[in-house]
Structures are given as C-alpha cells and as structure tokens.
Amino acid sequence: xxxxxxxxxxxxxxxxxxxxxxxxxxxxxxxxxxxxxxxxxxxxxxxxxxxxxxxxxxxxxxxxxxxxxxxxxxxxxxxxxxxxxxxxxxxxxxxxxxxxxxxxxxxxxxxxxxxxxxxxxxxxxxxxxxxxxxxxxxxxxxxxxxxxxxxxxxxxxxxxxxxxxxxxxx
Amino acid sequence: xxxxxxxxxxxxxxxxxxxxxxxxxxxxxxxxxxxxxxxxxxxxxxxxxxxxxxxxxxxxxxxxxxxxxxxxxxxxxxxxxxxxxxxxxxxxxxxxxxxxxxxxxxxxxxxxxxxxxxxxxxxxxxxxxxxxxxxxxxxxxxxxxxxxxxxxxxxxxxxxxxxxxxxxxxxxxxxxxxxxxxxxxxxxxxxxxxxxxxxxxxxxxxxxxxxxxxxxxxxxxxxxxxxxxxxxxxxxxxxxxxxxxxxxxxxxxxxxxxxxxxxxxxxxxxxxxxxxxxxxxxxxxxxxxxxxxxxxxxxxxxxxxxxxxxxxxxxxxxxxxxxxxxxxxxxxxxxxxxxxxxxxxxxxxxxxxxxxxxxxxxxxxxxxxxxxxxxxxxxxxxxxxxxxxxxxxxxxxxxxxxxxxxxxxxxxxxxxxxxxxxxxxxxxxxxxxxxxxxxxxxxxxxxxxx
Numbered sequence: 001x002x003x004x005x006x007x008x009x010x011x012x013x014x015x016x017x018x019x020x021x022x023x024x025x026x027x028x029x030x031x032x033x034x035x036x037x038x039x040x041x042x043x044x045x046x047x048x049x050x051x052x053x054x055x056x057x058x059x060x061x062x063x064x065x066x067x068x069x070x071x072x073x074x075x076x077x078x079x080x081x082x083x084x085x086x087x088x089x090x091x092x093x094x095x096x097x098x099x100x101x102x103x104x105x106x107x108x109x110x111x112x113x114x115x116x117x118x119x120x121x122x123x124x125x126x127x128x129x130x131x132x133x134x135x136x137x138x139x140x141x142x143x144x145x146x147x148x149x150x151x152x153x154x155x156x157x158x159x160x161x162x163x164x165x166x167x168x169x170x
Numbered sequence: 171x172x173x174x175x176x177x178x179x180x181x182x183x184x185x186x187x188x189x190x191x192x193x194x195x196x197x198x199x200x201x202x203x204x205x206x207x208x209x210x211x212x213x214x215x216x217x218x219x220x221x222x223x224x225x226x227x228x229x230x231x232x233x234x235x236x237x238x239x240x241x242x243x244x245x246x247x248x249x250x251x252x253x254x255x256x257x258x259x260x261x262x263x264x265x266x267x268x269x270x271x272x273x274x275x276x277x278x279x280x281x282x283x284x285x286x287x288x289x290x291x292x293x294x295x296x297x298x299x300x301x302x303x304x305x306x307x308x309x310x311x312x313x314x315x316x317x318x319x320x321x322x323x324x325x326x327x328x329x330x331x332x333x334x335x336x337x338x339x340x341x342x343x344x345x346x347x348x349x350x351x352x353x354x355x356x357x358x359x360x361x362x363x364x365x366x367x368x369x370x371x372x373x374x375x376x377x378x379x380x381x382x383x384x385x386x387x388x389x390x391x392x393x394x395x396x397x398x399x400x401x402x403x404x405x406x407x408x409x410x411x412x413x414x415x416x417x418x419x420x421x422x423x424x425x426x427x428x429x430x431x432x433x434x435x436x437x438x439x440x441x442x443x444x445x446x447x448x449x450x451x452x453x454x455x456x457x458x459x460x461x462x463x464x465x466x467x468x469x470x471x472x473x474x475x476x477x478x479x480x481x482x483x484x485x486x487x488x489x490x491x492x493x494x495x496x497x498x499x500x501x502x503x504x505x506x507x508x509x510x511x512x513x514x515x516x517x518x519x520x521x522x523x524x525x526x527x528x529x530x531x532x533x534x535x536x537x538x539x540x541x542x543x544x545x546x547x548x549x550x551x552x553x554x555x556x557x558x559x560x561x562x563x564x565x566x567x568x569x570x571x572x573x574x575x576x577x578x579x580x581x582x583x584x585x586x587x588x589x590x591x592x593x594x595x596x597x598x599x600x601x602x603x604x605x606x607x608x609x610x611x612x613x614x615x616x617x618x619x620x
Contacts, residue, residue: 107184114192126192129185130199138211146183150213159210159217 007043014051027117277301303327312337385413460501
C-alpha cells in the first residue's frame with residue numbers, strides 16, 4: 001500500500017513531508033510518483049522550489065484539497081462563457097488573503113506553481129497579477145512592478161498613433 | 171511599429187523573472203482595451219506582450235483608422251493566425267477606403283481561424299469584403315452601417331452556410347433580396363437572426379430548424395402577410411427569444427412561438443398577442459419582457475425623450491393584467507411612468523427594471539414580494555427617490571451609474587433590511603460610506619457590518 005505521506009527535497013536542501021493527497025495536486029510530483037511505483041521511496045527532489053515557497057504551496061493545497069479537479073479548457077464559441085473563462089475575479093476570501101504578499105513572493109509562488117503544475121494556484125497568481133495591472137496608467141504599472149521605461153517619446157507617440165490614445169495614457 | 175528588445179533582459183523587476191509564456195498568460199487575463207493600451211507604453215517588452223495579446227488571444231478590435239491599422243497586419247500576417255474575433259469599424263471619412271488589389275491574396279490568408287466577424291463599414295470596400303469572404307470557421311457575422319445598397323452584394327459572400335448567428339443591420343437589403351434569401355436559406359444551422367427589413371415576407375419564407383433567437387425591426391406596418399407570419403411561427407417552435415419592435419398586423423394565432431421565454435417589443439399589439447395563453451389553455455413560458463417606447467406609436471427622437479419622461483397620466487396601452495404568471499423580469503425602457511393601476515400587476519414580478527421613476531405612492535403593493543427594482547436614470551430626482559425609498563419594501567434594489575443623487579436618498583434606507591446594489595458607480599461616490607453599522611463595500615454592495 002502506498003505511503004500516506006511523501007518526502008520532497010527543496011532547493012535549499014530541506015526535506016519536507018506532505019500528504020499524498022496534496023502531492024497529487026501537483027501534476028509534476030504526481031508524474032514522478034507514478035514513474036517511481038515499486039521503487040525505493042526516496043525524497044523527491046524539487047530543485048526549483050525553496051522550502052519557504054513550498055510551504056506556501058502546501059498551504060494553498062490544504063485549503064483547496066476538496067475542490068473539484070480543474071477542467072481542461074475547451075474552446076468555446078459562446079462569448080459569455082469565454083469571458084467567464086477569462087474572468088480574473090478572485091472570489092475566495094482565503095485566496096484574497098493568500099495573494100496579499102510581496103511581489104517577490106508572488107512571483108516565486110507563481111514560478112513554483114508553474115514548475116509543480118498546480119493549475120489552480122497558477123491561475124490564481126496570474127489573475128492576481130493581472131488584477132494589479134488593470135486600471136493603471138503606464139507610470140503606475142512601472143512603479144508598482146519596478147519596471148524600467150526603455151521606450152523613447154518617439155516610440156510612445158508612434159504607438160499612440162497606431163493604437164489610438166486612451167485615458168490611461170500618461 | 172517595430173523596435174528591437176532583449177527578451178532576456180530582466181530590468182530589475184521580479185516580474186521580469188517570469189518567462190514570456192507566463193507573462194502572456196497574465197496579459198490574457200487583463201486583456202481589456204484600456205489595460206492593454208497602458209501596457210504597450212510601459213516598456214518595449216510589455217509592448218510586445220500587449221500587442222501580441224491584443225491580436226493573438228482571440229480578438230482584434232479596431233475602432234479607429236480601421237483600414238490603415240488592418241493593413242499593418244498584412245506585413246505580419248502570422249499575428250492574425252489565432253484571432254477568432256475581428257471587429258472592425260470604417261468611418262465614412264477614413265482613408266484609405268479599401269485595401270489594394272494586390273493585397274487581396276495576403277488578406278485571404280489572414281485570420282484563418284475567424285469565428286466572429288463584426289463589420290461597421292460606411293464606405294464601399296469590395297476588396298476587403300472579398301478577401302474576408304468564405305471563412306469556413308466563421309460562426310457569427312454582424313454587418314452594420316451600410317447605406318449604399320450596392321455594398322450588400324459584396325457582403326453576400328461573407329454569409330457562409332455554417333453561420334450560427336447573423337446580424338444584418340442595414341436598410342439596403344431590398345436590392346439583393348432574392349440572393350440574400352437563398353443565402354439565408356442555406357444557413358441551416360442558424361440559431362440567431364437579427365435583420366432590419368422594411369418588408370420581410372421573403373425572410374419569413376425561410377426555414378431554420380434550430381432558430382432560437384429572432385430579432386426583427388424596422389418593419390413597415392402592414393408589409394407582412396399575416397398568413398406568412400403564421401406559417402413561419404408555427405414552423406419555428408424552437409424560437410425562445412423574440413424581438414419585434416415595430417407595428418405589424420398579426421393574425422390571431424395563439425400558438426405561435428409556443429416556447430417563447432423572452433420578448434422585447436415596442437408594440438402593444440405584440441405584447442398582448444404573446445401574453446395570452448395558448449389555445450390549449452396552458453400559459454406561455456415567458457420569463458422576461460422588455461417594453462420599449464411602449465406608449466408611442468413611433469419611436470421618438472432622442473431630443474424628445476425629456477418631454478416623454480415628464481408626461482403624466484399616460485398609461486401603458488398594453489394590458490398588463492394578463493402578464494404570464496411565470497414572468498420573472500420586466501423592463502420598461504423609454505416608457506412613461508407606470509400608472510398606478512398597473513403597479514399591482516408588475517409588483518408580482520421578481521425583477522422590475524426601468525429608466526424612469528416608477529410612480530410608487532401609498533397605493534403601491536410591493537411589500538413582501540421580494541421584488542428586485544433596477545433603475546438607470548434617476549439623476550436629478552433625489553426628492554422623488556427619497557419618497558420612493560421610504561415606501562418600497564423591495565428586497566433588493568439596483569442602481570446604475572446615472573442615478574448618483576439616490577446615494578443621498580438611500581441614507582434613508584439604512585434602518586431597513588434591504589440589499590442595495592450600486593453598479594458602475596465611481597469609487598469616489600461609494601467608497602468609505604458607513605452609517606449605523608452599514609458599510610458600502612468597494613464592490614458597490616451595501617451590507618450590514620457583523
């Protein structure tokens with residue numbers, strides 16, 4: 001019978017135990033587990049995830065362990081449903097608190113969710129960053145995310161001409 | 171426009187540590203026009219991400235300098251290979267008016283996955299229309315703005331047999347009526363049709379076994395043959411959503427469109443026709459009705475609307491006492507106040523939407539009905555709204571952005587256990603409110619603080 005907990009080794013050489021249920025929410029770990037059936041149960045190496053970030057991922061998995069499995073996106077002709085699929089609203093209060101973190105942490109969790117292939121968490125982090133982008137002027141976006149402005153005034157003028165100016169243009 | 175940028179450049183931002191695929195996914199969630207417009211001016215990298223997203227994540231909407239911008243994609247046709255939704259406006263003053271003859275082959279290869287095409291074109295552009303014709307993936311086509319009947323002949327090739335939704339908002343259909351009838355008849359899978367035609371007998375002779383939504387307007391009175399309509403209605407029992415905004419003579423055919431669930435009309439005769447029970451005595455399953463300009467024989471010009479709103483004593487000509495018992499929502503659009511004698515009928519409906527204040531006074535019967543009232547045009551009527559607030563006991567009241575004055579009026583409601591929803595209000599108006607433990611949240615919903 002398969003063990004109820006899984007050991008993983010993080011990028012900072014920490015060994016962390018997580019339940020099989022939570023481990024299986026990561027498609028990456030799940031595939032590794034399937035590949036290692038019958039082999040000695042060694043800690044699964046996660047060289048791209050630090051212990052601090054992994055604990056955050058486990059927190060999220062714990063909160064969402066009873067969620068229905070994510071459905072693969074299908075192409076929808078119906079515009080309303082398509083809009084819904086692209087809707088970036090975060091409705092879960094716990095999730096709203098979860099994403100209330102420094103940008104560096106958000107990015108690390110997003111990269112971890114991408115590497116571990118935890119779809120729900122990945123989508124949540126992308127939606128959160130997208131929400132942070134919405135309604136902001138270019139200056140505000142640069143300030144919020146620490147992005148350098150490498151466009152010249154000529155570039156900007158040309159783009160406004162090509163795309164049309166909007167009220168958010170600074 | 172083109173400029174070089176380094177895909178690997180980090181630029182110091184943690185966000186720049188993310189691979190482009192992930193950044194594109196993020197942009198995909200933020201893909202409204204204003205956000206993408208901001209992103210293009212953030213940095214070179216974000217400009218590329220936003221521009222690619224603008225096109226490749228499903229939609230390309232061109233509102234200005236239409237053809238000039240569309241022609242830019244002829245230099246990079248691969249950017250259009252994922253586009254499913256193209257909306258395009260070309261104004262009468264726009265130059266150039268059409269694509270060059272030698273660009274037609276390139277345009278034919280663009281937008282190979284087009285599903286939705288919406289055109290508002292006020293000039294002749296046969297080359298453009300020809301190059302967009304024959305897309306087998308196209309399911310939704312909307313054509314608007316044509317004033318020159320000769321352009322319709324160029325539009326015909328856009329109408330492919332696989333269309334599911336077709337919207338022809340043009341008054342130039344007469345010149346190619348027979349050809350268009352053949353094209354429409356070939357669209358066997360058509361589920362939604364919106365068409366403006368002064369004379370529609372030729373449309374009514376077509377048959378679409380899956381038709382669910384039918385929107386007919388600008389029909390000349392007495393132009394329709396009642397027998398033709400009767401046959402059409404009997405052979406399209408699938409229609410559940412009907413918009414019929416003009417005065418037509420209907421034959422007494424109680425069983426027409428028996429499964430109708432939604433009706434939009436400006437004609438009392440249409441309403442009276444469709445709210446009656448079927449010949450079997452069964453009630454119709456109509457759940458939503460929208461009444462527009464209902465008290466007028468002709469739609470008023472916008473400049474007349476103000477006068478229309480101030481009319482008093484004008485009762486709706488429809489007999490609301492026969493509203494179907496399962497009606498969930500009724501909307502009054504550009505109608506005068508509902509006279510009191512009708513309030514007792516509509517107050518049984520779950521949701522009532524209106525753009526003029528209901529004349530709700532002591533005689534009203536809204537109590538304990540759980541009705542939702544939704545208003546979009548109470549601006550300048552704070553005193554009336556206050557009076558109205560005091561008296562209504564609707565469970566949920568929705569206000570739209572135009573009725574800013576009712577925010578003041580709504581203070582009167584705080585002691586009541588009502589749910590107030592403010593939609594599209596600016597945050598300046600609604601955030602920060604707190605009276606007697608009731609908080610106006612940033613979402614615009616007032617709730618009682620625990």
